[in-house]
Amino acid sequence: MSPNTPYLELREDIATANASRMLATAAGLKVSLRPHVKTHKTVHGALIQTGGKKEGIIVSTLGEARFFAENGFDDIIYAVPVIENKIPTLLKVHASIKLFTVIVDCKQAAQVLFDAKDLPEDKPWNVQVMVDCGYGRDGVDPEAESTLDLVKALNDHKATRFMGIYTHAGHSYGAKDKCELIKIGEKERDTVVALASKIKTYLSVECGSVSVGSTPTCSVPVSNLEGVTEMHAGNYFSYDTMQMAVGSCAEADIATCVVTSVMSHNHASNFVLVDMGWTAYSLQGVQFPDLFGRILGHPELRVTKCKQECGLVSRVDGKPIDFSKYPIGMQLRVLPYHACATAAMHRSMWIPSQQKKEPIASGLWE
Amino acid sequence: MSPNTPYLELREDIATANASRMLATAAGLKVSLRPHVKTHKTVHGALIQTGGKKEGIIVSTLGEARFFAENGFDDIIYAVPVIENKIPTLLKVHASIKLFTVIVDCKQAAQVLFDAKDLPEDKPWNVQVMVDCGYGRDGVDPEAESTLDLVKALNDHKATRFMGIYTHAGHSYGAKDKCELIKIGEKERDTVVALASKIKTYLSVECGSVSVGSTPTCSVPVSNLEGVTEMHAGNYFSYDTMQMAVGSCAEADIATCVVTSVMSHNHASNFVLVDMGWTAYSLQGVQFPDLFGRILGHPELRVTKCKQECGLVSRVDGKPIDFSKYPIGMQLRVLPYHACATAAMHRSMWIPSQQKKEPIASGLWE
Numbered sequence: 001m002s003p004n005t006p007y008l009e010l011r012e013d014i015a016t017a018n019a020s021r022m023l024a025t026a027a028g029l030k031v032s033l034r035p036h037v038k039t040h041k042t043v044h045g046a047l048i049q050t051g052g053k054k055e056g057i058i059v060s061t062l063g064e065a066r067f068f069a070e071n072g073f074d075d076i077i078y079a080v081p082v083i084e085n086k087i088p089t090l091l092k093v094h095a096s097i098k099l100f101t102v103i104v105d106c107k108q109a110a111q112v113l114f115d116a117k118d119l120p121e122d123k124p125w126n127v128q129v130m131v132d133c134g135y136g137r138d139g140v141d142p143e144a145e146s147t148l149d150l151v152k153a154l155n156d157h158k159a160t161r162f163m164g165i166y167t168h169a170g171h172s173y174g175a176k177d178k179c180e181l182i183k184i185g186e187k188e189r190d191t192v193v194a195l196a197s198k199i200k201t202y203l204s205v206e207c208g209s210v211s212v213g214s215t216p217t218c219s220v221p222v223s224n225l226e227g228v229t230e231m232h233a234g235n236y237f238s239y240d241t242m243q244m245a246v247g248s249c250a251e252a253d254i255a256t257c258v259v260t261s262v263m264s265h266n267h268a269s270n271f272v273l274v275d276m277g278w279t280a281y282s283l284q285g286v287q288f289p290d291l292f293g294r295i296l297g298h299p300e301l302r303v304t305k306c307k308q309e310c311g312l313v314s315r316v317d318g319k320p321i322d323f324s325k326y327p328i329g330m331q332l333r334v335l336p337y338h339a340c341a342t343a344a345m346h347r348s349m350w351i352p353s354q355q356k357k358e359p360i361a362s363g364l365w366e
Numbered sequence: 367m368s369p370n371t372p373y374l375e376l377r378e379d380i381a382t383a384n385a386s387r388m389l390a391t392a393a394g395l396k397v398s399l400r401p402h403v404k405t406h407k408t409v410h411g412a413l414i415q416t417g418g419k420k421e422g423i424i425v426s427t428l429g430e431a432r433f434f435a436e437n438g439f440d441d442i443i444y445a446v447p448v449i450e451n452k453i454p455t456l457l458k459v460h461a462s463i464k465l466f467t468v469i470v471d472c473k474q475a476a477q478v479l480f481d482a483k484d485l486p487e488d489k490p491w492n493v494q495v496m497v498d499c500g501y502g503r504d505g506v507d508p509e510a511e512s513t514l515d516l517v518k519a520l521n522d523h524k525a526t527r528f529m530g531i532y533t534h535a536g537h538s539y540g541a542k543d544k545c546e547l548i549k550i551g552e553k554e555r556d557t558v559v560a561l562a563s564k565i566k567t568y569l570s571v572e573c574g575s576v577s578v579g580s581t582p583t584c585s586v587p588v589s590n591l592e593g594v595t596e597m598h599a600g601n602y603f604s605y606d607t608m609q610m611a612v613g614s615c616a617e618a619d620i621a622t623c624v625v626t627s628v629m630s631h632n633h634a635s636n637f638v639l640v641d642m643g644w645t646a647y648s649l650q651g652v653q654f655p656d657l658f659g660r661i662l663g664h665p666e667l668r669v670t671k672c673k674q675e676c677g678l679v680s681r682v683d684g685k686p687i688d689f690s691k692y693p694i695g696m697q698l699r700v701l702p703y704h705a706c707a708t709a710a711m712h713r714s715m716w717i718p719s720q721q722k723k724e725p726i727a728s729g730l731w732e
Contacts, residue, residue, distance in 0.1 A: 004732035060675045081629045084695045108694045136635050263447045269502050279710050284649050309426045328474045329450045344645050347729040363713040366370035
């Protein structure tokens with residue numbers, strides 16, 4: 001029996017198709033695919049993304065790192081710059097699996113790793129250097145001399161093993177069209193390939209991993225990734241109407257939704273009240289009325305407002321609603337504007353084929 | 367030892383002062399106070415609000431209803447219109463405590479209660495009727511004849527016990543000034559007092575409870591609540607910068623914050639990166655740069671953007687940041703724009719005086 005509404009539902013056939021397509025894209029480009037699991041944060045979803053293997057994933061919180069390690073996953077990258085107060089938890093995860101990789105983007109972060117107490121002598125940190133390819137959020141400047149110094153320090157120090165370089169073209173979300181997406185993807189690739197070559201030339205150090213990716217640049221990929229070893233992305237597992245607007249997917253590719261029930265009819269103000277508020281959907285995207293609150297099979301409707309525990313559904317054309325079409329208790333399936341944000345509001349995802357709730361590692365940071 | 371950042375922290379002395387002030391306001395107006403616990407969803411917070419009693423609260427999800435019932439609370443109102451698929455869980459909570467009250471706002475919802483199977487013969491549903499006092503979201507029209515019909519049906523049917531009427535001036539959040547707040551509070555009061563009188567006159571039925579409230583109208587209260595028995599509010603426990611803008615509180619009254627650490631310095635783009643993204647803060651209010659991301663003790667700074675797991679902190683005046691003042695690892699305390707939304711992103715709240723994490727009933731709907 002399905003859960004009480006509102007609940008997050010996985011449309012498994014779609015997620016599996018999205019995952020297969022991305023695995024095929026990576027294979028075609030002769031790189032491995034390392035899925036980011038931050039969109040769904042579930043074991044079931046991660047296995048769909050990897051094609052059934054419990055290895056080779058990226059997480060964005062220590063809570064996720066622990067969750068996946070405890071569930072038997074190995075070869076995990078924690079793709080957020082390291083700081084000192086996270087060392088005790090990082091050490092626990094590092095000790096619990098074979099290959100746990102952390103990311104640094106400055107010498108202070110490297111120093112935190114060098115100085116960590118209780119690091120096993122025979123198990124140095126595995127470290128990648130985060131590189132900025134134009135996103136401007138985090139990552140080292142690939143042109144700066146200090147970047148080579150950082151790589152050298154990581155390579156030389158006994159507490160760290162330099163594993164390679166990692167970049168994320170987060171600015172691809174702002175691309176105006178596919179042409180711009182391709183250009184961002186090329187810049188992403190060229191940035192790390194050039195840096196890997198520089199590291200080889202000046203330091204005689206190999207980058208074991210040269211990793212690029214974001215859902216938009218992986219969904220509309222460049223024609224070759226020569227010099228790159230791995231691509232990473234996460235949102236493509238579900239996609240959402242934001243990705244649809246960017247050009248990464250079609251509406252039919254969106255693999256998660258919130259199931260909600262009609263609670264009451266407001267004849268005076270011409271809306272249907274449903275039991276999905278921002279606690280179940282998030283308010284992200286509410287400023288985009290054509291992308292926020294789209295309802296499967298009901299193009300005539302949109303969720304136009306979300307309160308804490310309820311939402312207002314209106315007709316797109318503003319005409320009077322025929323309330324008899326949407327009786328109280330009727331269930332509607334709402335597509336996410338931002339799948340990561342919607343899933344983050346839930347503690348479990350309903351898997352229809354298994355008739356079970358799959359735990360989500362949301363709201364956990366350690 | 368405090369948790370890894372980011373985490374939600376309760377500033378207990380402030381919350382206790384907020385709660386005491388609201389209890390005093392209610393006492394002064396000769397009504398009881400029924401706190402809504404949806405802002406924090408914690409046992410600790412609810413006890414602060416009630417002044418130590420495990421009774422007389424309002425919840426907004428069945429998950430919260432179960433959570434508080436299981437933690438020994440009684441006299442709980444579930445203040446969201448009832449629909450059929452929630453009956454099994456409603457029945458469980460109804461059976462588990464002495465006084466559980468549900469809300470209806472139309473005859474279909476009443477019918478669902480009348481038709482419920484497995485209702486104990488000696489324990490009818492306790493029902494209040496939700497009344498619209500101008501918010502326009504849910505609630506019956508107080509002027510409509512059908513409202514009296516609904517009350518009569520609830521009063522007559524053996525499956526239900528009519529407990530009173532309930533309204534919520536949610537539109538008070540949009541008030542321009544305190545004068546408008548007072549007017550909304552007066553309308554809130556007058557609406558239910560007039561309806562209670564009408565119910566008495568036409569049906570000879572007493573409203574045991576006549577309940578009004580919202581944090582803005584309770585924080586800037588009307589001068590008398592004659593005819594009202596109870597006021598309800600929830601957000602005042604914490605307050606936030608949105609309430610500050612409405613005029614409900616001062617910045618010094620805000621009782622929750624997110625503790626975050628500086629992760630890196632971006633000299634090129636002049637921002638400090640912190641480990642608080644929208645998964646720890648929510649994106650609500652990002653369109654109000656003076657209210658979003660205010661940092662305790664650092665009026666010169668704001669969190670200007672939130673990504674999934676990190677945030678960008680900039681100077682308000684746009685001048686170059688003196689990064690030496692905000693070293694990597696430094697902790698900052700960020701005030702919520704919307705306390706309910708920020709708390710909903712967490713599974714626990716850190717209570718400094720007890721050095722413990724208090725569970726939050728977030729992300730639970732059944």
